[in-house]
Amino acid sequence: MAIGSILSVRNLHRDFGGVQALKGVDLEVARGSITGLIGPNGSGKTTFFQVVSGMDRQATGEVIFDGAPILGLKPYEIYHRGLARTFQLSRVFPQLSVLENLIVAAHRKDRGARSRALELLARVRLEDYAEVLGSDLSYGQQKLVEFLRVLMSEPSMILLDEPAAGVNPTLRQTLWDMVRHLNGLGTTFVIIEHNMEVIADLCREVYVLSEGGIIARGDFAAVRSDERVLEAYFGRARQ
Amino acid sequence: MSVRQLAVAAALVAAAAALPLVASEYHQSFMLQLFMMVALAQAWNLISGMTGYVSFGHAAFFGIGAYAGALLLQYGFPWWLAVVKGALIAAAVSAPIGLLTLRLRGPYFAIAMLGLNEVARIVATLWVDLTRGGSGISLSPALLPGLSVNYYTMLLLAIAATALVAWIHRGRFGLELRAIREDEGAAEMVGVNTVRNKLSAFVLSAAIPGAVGAVFVMYTSYLNPSSAFAASLNIQMIVMVMFGGTGTVWGPVLGAGIVMLVREFLWAQFPALHLALLGAMLLVVVLFLPGGVMSVFARRKRMRPEVITRESR
C-alpha cells in the first residue's frame, strides 16, 4: 500500500456470468484527495463502487481501506469504518421524512444527529423540507438528500456515483461547493462523473476504466490526450 | 405520543378495565377476543407493517404458545408462568426460523411462513404422544383461572403489544426497521445492521402471539391442531392491520376494533351474508384508503412545505 493512500485496490475481479465487469483493477486513492473515475457506459465504474462498498461481495482481489482489508465485509460494517457511498439512481427512503432519512444514517450513539441533520439541510436550503416525505421531493432534491445522508456519519471517504445526474444547475452548484468544502476539511472523495469540466475542475487524479480494466491514470490533462482513452471513448483506430 | 393520544389511550384502558363490573359474560368474552386480536395484529404489524416482511404464518407462534401453555398447565405450572413460558418458547423457536426465512424477500418470505404454519399443524397432528394429535387436549377446569383473570391478562397483552410498537416506532430501532422496509439495500449502505434488526423484530413479533396463545387455551380450555394453527387467524391479523393502517401505532387497534364490531353486527343482522359484506367493506377501504383508516388522520404529514407554510405559520 502506497504511503498516504486511504484506499488501495489490487487485482480486483468481478464476473457476471460471461461478462467480466472488472478484470484486475488496481487503484490507489490518496488521503484527502478528490479522485475521478471515468469511462464509457458499461465500463465497470458502478460495479467497482458496489464491490468496494460491500454491496457486491462476489469479487476477488484485495481492497485495503484505512490500513485494513475490507473485501467481504458487510456494507454497514464498511460504512461504520468511515467509507460511504451514494447510488447512481437515487435511493432515498420514500416513506420516511427527509429528517428521518438523514437521522437513520447517523451512528447509533450519535446524540447530536438531529441538530446536525437540520444544519445540513439548512446549508443546502432544504430546511423547510425536513418533515416532507422522501417521495415528495423532486429527483434532484432526492439526490442531494442522499448525499447529505451519508454525511451524517462524518465519513473519511465518500464514493459518489454520478451525484449531479438529473440535478438542476443551481442544486448542482450547491453540491460541488459542498464537496469542495468537505474536501477542504479533509474528506477524501472518489467521483464518477460524465461531465469532463467538473472532473477537470475538481480532481487531482483521474482513473479511466474501459471494459473492466484501468487504461490510464494521471492528471486530467494527461489522461485526456492519452491514445487509449481516446480510443475507448471514440472508438478511434478500432479494428 | 401526544398528550391527547395518551389521554385517549388512558380512557380506553380505564373503560376496558372497568367493563367486567358491568358487562355480561358474553360481552366480556367478546372484549377478550378483541384484546387478543389487538395483540396479534400488533405483533404482525411489527414484522410486516414496520419491517415490510409480510408473514402469512404468524399463527404458527400463536399455536406454539397455545400448546406450550396447555402442556405446562397440565404439568402443574401456575397459569402466569405458562403464559410467560409460552412467549419465551415461541420466541426461542422463532429465532432459528427467522435466521433462515428472513433471507428471503417479498412473496418468498410470505410463502415460507405460510409453509411454517402448515408444517407446525402437521407436526402437532402427528406428534400424538405430546399433543394427543387430532383429538386435541382438553384442560380440566381445576387447572384453569377464571374468566376475569383471562380477561385482564389478555387486556394486559394488548396494552403491552401496543406500548411495545409505540416505543419501537418512535425510537431508533423503529426508524431502522422502517428504512429496511423502504429499501433494504440502501439501509444496509447507510449503516443499518439489517440482519440483527430484522431478527430482533421477528423474535419480538413471535413472543406476543406465544403469550396470547397460552391465554387463549386457558380461555377455551380445549386445543387441537386446527384451532392452534388456523390459517384464518393469519388472515384476520393481516386484514385488521391493513384496515386500520399498516406500520402505524394505532392502526391495528382501530382495525381490530372496527372489524370485530362490524363483524359482530353484520353476523347478527345478516347471518348468511356477513362475511361477504365484510369482504366488500375491506375492499372499499383498500381501494380508497390504501393507508387504512389511520391515513385520514395522517393527511397533514403528506403535505408539501408550501402547503404546511400556508396553513400553520
Ligand SMILES: Nc1ncnc2c1ncn2[C@@H]1O[C@H](COP(=O)(O)OP(=O)(O)OP(=O)(O)O)[C@@H](O)[C@H]1O
Ligand atoms: N447485476 C449485474 N448482472 C449482470 N451484469 C451486470 C450487473 N451489473 C453490471 N453488469 C454488467 O457489468 C458491466 C459494467 O456495468 P457498470 O454498471 O459497472 O457500468 P458503469 O461504468 O457504471 O456504466 P454507466 O456509465 O452506464 O453507469 C456492464 O456490462 C453491465 O451490463
Ligand SMILES: [Mg+2]
Ligand atoms: Mg454506473
